Amino acid sequence: MSLLNFNDILRIAQERQFKAIGSFNLHCIEMLPAYFRAAKKTNSPLMIQISTGTAQYLGYKLLVDSVCSLAESENVPTCLHLDHCTDINAIETAMNAGFTSVMYDGSHLSIDDNIANTRIVVEMARPKNITVEGELGAIGGSEDGKAVADEDITITTVEDAVRFVHETQVDMLAVSVGTVHGLYTGKAQIRHERLTAISKATGTPLVLHGGTGVSDEDMRLAVTEGINKVNVGTEMNVQWVGQCKTTFEKGKVNDSVRKFLIPANEAVTQVLMEKIALFK
Numbered sequence: 143m144s145l146l147n148f149n150d151i152l153r154i155a156q157e158r159q160f161k162a163i164g165s166f167n168l169h170c171i172e173m174l175p176a177y178f179r180a181a182k183k184t185n186s187p188l189m190i191q192i193s194t195g196t197a198q199y200l201g202y203k204l205l206v207d208s209v210c211s212l213a214e215s216e217n218v219p220t221c222l223h224l225d226h227c228t229d230i231n232a233i234e235t236a237m238n239a240g241f242t243s244v245m246y247d248g249s250h251l252s253i254d255d256n257i258a259n260t261r262i263v264v265e266m267a268r269p270k271n272i273t274v275e276g277e278l279g280a281i282g283g284s285e286d287g288k289a290v291a292d293e294d295i296t297i298t299t300v301e302d303a304v305r306f307v308h309e310t311q312v313d314m315l316a317v318s319v320g321t322v323h324g325l326y327t328g329k330a331q332i333r334h335e336r337l338t339a340i341s342k343a344t345g346t347p348l349v350l351h352g353g354t355g356v357s358d359e360d361m362r363l364a365v366t367e368g369i370n371k372v373n374v375g376t377e378m379n380v381q382w383v384g385q386c387k388t389t390f391e392k393g394k395v396n397d398s399v400r401k402f403l404i405p406a407n408e409a410v411t412q413v414l415m416e417k418i419a420l421f422k
Contacts, residue, residue: 143210143213143214143217143218143219143220144210145206145209145210145213145220145221145222145240145241145242146187146219146220146221146242147221147242147243147271147272147273147313148163148189148221148223148242148243148273148275148313148314148347148371149273149313150219150221151163151187151188151189151219151220151221152347152370152371154187154219155186155187155421158185158186158187159422160186160418160421160422161365161366161370161421161422162365162369162370162371162372162421163186163187163189163370163371163372163421164186164189164371164372164374164414164417164418164421165189165190165191165223165225165349165371165372165373165374166188166189166190166191166374166375166378166414166417167191167192167193167196167225167373167374167375167378167379168190168191168192168196168205169196169375169378169379169382170196170200171200171204171205171208172403172407173378173382173406173407173410174190174208174209174212175212175407176407176408176410176411176414177190177410177411177414178212178213178216178218179411180410180411180412180414180415180418181216181218181220181414181418182216182218183411183415184414184415184418184419186418186421187218187219187220187221188213188218188219188220188221189220189221189223189243189371190209190220190221190222190223191222191223191224191225191245191373191375192205192222192223192224192225192236192241193225193226194224194226194227194229194232197224197232197236202235202236202239202240202241203239203240205222205239206222206239206240206241209222210240221242221243222240222241222242222243223241223242223243223244223245223275224236224241224243224244224245225245225373226245226247226277227244227245227246227247228246228247228248228250230246230259230262230263230266233246233263233266234266237266237267237270237272241272242271242272242273243272243273243274243275243313244263244267244272244273244274244275245274245275245276245277245316246259246260246263246274246275246276246277247277247316248260248276248277249277249278249279249316249318253278253302253305253306256276256277256278256306257305257306257309257310260274260276260306260310260312261309261310261311264310264311264312273313273314274310274312274313274314275312275313275314275315275316275349275371276306276310276312276314276315276316277315277316277317277349277351278298278302278303278306278315278316278317278318279296279297279298279299279302279317279318279319296318297318297319297320297333297336298317298318298319298336298340300336300339300340300343303315303317303340303343303344304343304344307344307346312346313346313347314346314347314348314349314370314371315340315344315346315347315348315349316348316349316350316351316373317337317340317348317349317350319332319333319334319336319337319340319350320332320333321350321351321352321355321356322352322355332356332360332363332364334360334363334364334367337364337367337368337369338367338368340368341367341368341369342368347368347370347371348368348369348370348371349369349370349371349372349373350364350369350371350372350373351373352373355376358420361420361421362420365420365421372417372421374413374414374417377413377417378410378413378414381406381409381410381412381413382406382407382409382410383406384409385405385406385408385409386402386403386406388405389401389402389403389405389406390402
């Protein structure tokens with residue numbers, strides 16, 4: 143089974159009565175089978191997203207080959223997405239390796255420079271049938287070593303979103319509407335009216351970053367207001383590390399490593415299933 147791009151995955155998800163698709167950060171290769179188990183149990187297509195740090199750690203080709211193999215053997219429609227990349231050369235590497243979706247994150251730039259660079263990526267992607275995500279506005283918190291302080295958070299405006307989508311022709315747009323990267327001990331405050339207004343004005347699938355800190359109620363509402371892709375990463379990582387700390391502490395040095403990882407992977411599968419259920 144070939145990997146699919148975001149547009150293909152969203153269409154399949156909607157055919158299966160989902161309003162949005164979850165895009166789940168993969169932190170290490172050992173986690174990967176847990177993602178496919180969750181997708182199969184929920185009859186959901188699967189979008190796996192990779193940070194540039196993880197891609198460099200594991201290798202772009204290993205990730206593509208591993209995801210392709212599981213997508214085929216498990217018969218799960220799957221998209222492999224490069225997340226939050228600021229390096230156009232790294233995006234090109236991912237495209238050439240077989241990633242089917244990429245994100246250029248120019249949110250730290252002026253809107254003019256963000257549009258210009260995002261447009262370059264879109265022009266690279268179109269001949270390869272690869273979808274492109276852009277980001278407009280600054281989302282707080284930290285992810286993969288990149289942090290945005292509270293005073294630097296910028297909420298996306300409707301006017302800027304319309305201009306950005308029109309001039310870049312991105313397939314989906316990540317917006318800053320109150321969520322926070324890495325938040326798992328508090329509650330994000332989504333600006334629902336702004337979200338709805340951006341969706342109506344752009345007519346483009348919107349992306350919610352910082353999905354871990356969003357309440358179930360807000361999540362169900364957001365996917366009716368134009369959010370078609372929800373990024374979740376921190377919660378899986380927290381559960382995986384927590385389980386591993388417990389099992390490694392209790393284990394013996396001659397135990398098989400898999401015994402330490404199985405409970406962690408089971409916890410990750412459960413997190414994915416709970417999140418996917420919110421996207422209907």
